[in-house]
Amino acid sequence: MVIVFLLVVVSVLVVANWYLWRRLFRDTTQxxxxxxRTGAVLVAGGWALAIGALVAERTGAPFWFQRTLAWPGFMWLALSIYLLLALLVGEVVRPLLRRFLERRDRERASAVAGIPQPELITAGSTAAQPEATDPPQPPDPAPAPTPAPSRRLFVSRVVAGAAAAAAVGTVGSGTYGVLNGPTVKRVTVPLAKLPRAAHGFRIAVVSDIHLGPVLGRGFAQKVVDTINSTQPDLIAVVGDLVDGSVKDLGPAAAPLAQLTARHGAYFVTGNHEYFSGAEQWVEEVRRLGLRPLENARTELPHFDLAGVNDVAGEEEGDGPDHAKALGDRDAARACVLLAHQPVQIHEAVEYDVDLQLSGHTHGGQLWPGNLLAAAANPTVAGLERYGDTQLYVSRGAGAWGPPTRVGAPSDITVIELASPR
Structure with a gap:
C-alpha cells in the first residue's frame, strides 16, 4: 500500500509539473x-530544491545546507501551487478569449469589406501626368511583414502571463504577511466555573512559531515583542515552536527568555518537537524561563492550568496522558488545558475540561489548504463548543515550509476569560 501511495503521489506531481511546463513554456512559444529548455530546468529544478529542503530538514542535514535549500525550495513549492491554480482558472478563460478574438476579427473583416474602394485612373484620363522629362522613380521597397502570432499562441501568452502575475502577487503578499509578524486577535471566552475574581484574566496564546532554516531569531523577537505588548496575565506556547535541533536553533529561540507575564509562561510540545528532539527542547525552554507542562497540571489562584504532550510522542512512549494531568483534579474548579492538536478535544470532554487551547492547523496556511485541514481536524480555527467544553484553535504565529500564508493570516490570540457571576 505504501508503494502504491508513493506511485500515485509521484504520478500526480509529474502530471502537474508537465502541465505547468506545457502551459507556461511550450504553448507560449512557436x-x-x-x-x-529553460522552462523545463526551472520546473524540474524547483521541485528538486523543494524536495531537497524537506528531506534535509527531516534528516537533520547540516544547518547551512538546510538554509541554502529552504528559501528557493519552499518558495517554489508555494509558487507552483498558485501557478497551477491560476492556470486551471485560465482553462475557463481560454475559450472565452478565443471566441472574443474570433468575433472581433470577423467584425473587422466585415468593416473592411464595406469601405468604398478608390477610383482607378486610366491612361486616357485627364488627370495630371508627370512631365516626360521627369525620370521614372522606382517604388519604395515595402518592408517585410512581421508574421503575427496565431490566435491560439496569443491566447496562450495572455493566459500564462496573467497566471504568472497572479501567482507571484499572491505568494509575495502572503510571504510579506508572515515576515511582518503576527497580528493580535482578542477573544472573550466565558467559563461557567470561573470565579468573579478571575473575570478578565488574559491568556496570550501562541502556537506554531516554527523557528527553523527560514524563520530565525529576528522573527522570534517580533513574536516575543508582540506578546509582551499585550501585557497578558499568562502566556501559553502550545507547540510547534521549532523545526530543528537545539544545537542549530538555540540562538534563534533565545528571545523567549524575555517573555513576561504575571503568572508566567507555559509550554507544551507539538508534533514538530518530536521531529526535532523533544526532550532536549523541553529542557531548553525550561532554561529560558518557560514552564513545560508534560502531562501535568498546576493550580493557579482561580482555575487549574493543565497541559498534555502531543500525540506524536506516542511513537516515543511520551504521548498524551490525560488521566495523569487531569484525573485527580477538583472538578468544581475551572480548568484550561493546553494541547497542541485540536483532535485532543475528545479526551478533554471526557475529563470535563472547560477550555482547550490548541494550534497545529495553521488555519490551512495556504488556501485551499483549509479544506484539507478541516478534513483532519474538528476545528480549523477559532472558538467552538463541544458539549460543556470549549475549544479555541489559533492559526499560529509562523509558517511551516513556505514562509507564506494565503487566506489564513498569522496571529497571537489574547483569550480573556469571563465569569458569569
Whole structure:
C-alpha cells in the first residue's frame, strides 16, 4: 500500500509539473528552443530544491545546507501551487478569449469589406501626368511583414502571463504577511466555573512559531515583542515552536527568555518537537524561563492550568496522558488545558475540561489548504463548543515550509476569560 501511495503521489506531481511546463513554456512559444529548455530546468529544478529542503530538514542535514535549500525550495513549492491554480482558472478563460478574438476579427473583416474602394485612373484620363522629362522613380521597397502570432499562441501568452502575475502577487503578499509578524486577535471566552475574581484574566496564546532554516531569531523577537505588548496575565506556547535541533536553533529561540507575564509562561510540545528532539527542547525552554507542562497540571489562584504532550510522542512512549494531568483534579474548579492538536478535544470532554487551547492547523496556511485541514481536524480555527467544553484553535504565529500564508493570516490570540457571576 505504501508503494502504491508513493506511485500515485509521484504520478500526480509529474502530471502537474508537465502541465505547468506545457502551459507556461511550450504553448507560449512557436517552436522548440531555449525558452522551452529553460522552462523545463526551472520546473524540474524547483521541485528538486523543494524536495531537497524537506528531506534535509527531516534528516537533520547540516544547518547551512538546510538554509541554502529552504528559501528557493519552499518558495517554489508555494509558487507552483498558485501557478497551477491560476492556470486551471485560465482553462475557463481560454475559450472565452478565443471566441472574443474570433468575433472581433470577423467584425473587422466585415468593416473592411464595406469601405468604398478608390477610383482607378486610366491612361486616357485627364488627370495630371508627370512631365516626360521627369525620370521614372522606382517604388519604395515595402518592408517585410512581421508574421503575427496565431490566435491560439496569443491566447496562450495572455493566459500564462496573467497566471504568472497572479501567482507571484499572491505568494509575495502572503510571504510579506508572515515576515511582518503576527497580528493580535482578542477573544472573550466565558467559563461557567470561573470565579468573579478571575473575570478578565488574559491568556496570550501562541502556537506554531516554527523557528527553523527560514524563520530565525529576528522573527522570534517580533513574536516575543508582540506578546509582551499585550501585557497578558499568562502566556501559553502550545507547540510547534521549532523545526530543528537545539544545537542549530538555540540562538534563534533565545528571545523567549524575555517573555513576561504575571503568572508566567507555559509550554507544551507539538508534533514538530518530536521531529526535532523533544526532550532536549523541553529542557531548553525550561532554561529560558518557560514552564513545560508534560502531562501535568498546576493550580493557579482561580482555575487549574493543565497541559498534555502531543500525540506524536506516542511513537516515543511520551504521548498524551490525560488521566495523569487531569484525573485527580477538583472538578468544581475551572480548568484550561493546553494541547497542541485540536483532535485532543475528545479526551478533554471526557475529563470535563472547560477550555482547550490548541494550534497545529495553521488555519490551512495556504488556501485551499483549509479544506484539507478541516478534513483532519474538528476545528480549523477559532472558538467552538463541544458539549460543556470549549475549544479555541489559533492559526499560529509562523509558517511551516513556505514562509507564506494565503487566506489564513498569522496571529497571537489574547483569550480573556469571563465569569458569569
Amino acid at each position: 517552436s522548440p528552443g531555449p525558452v522551452r
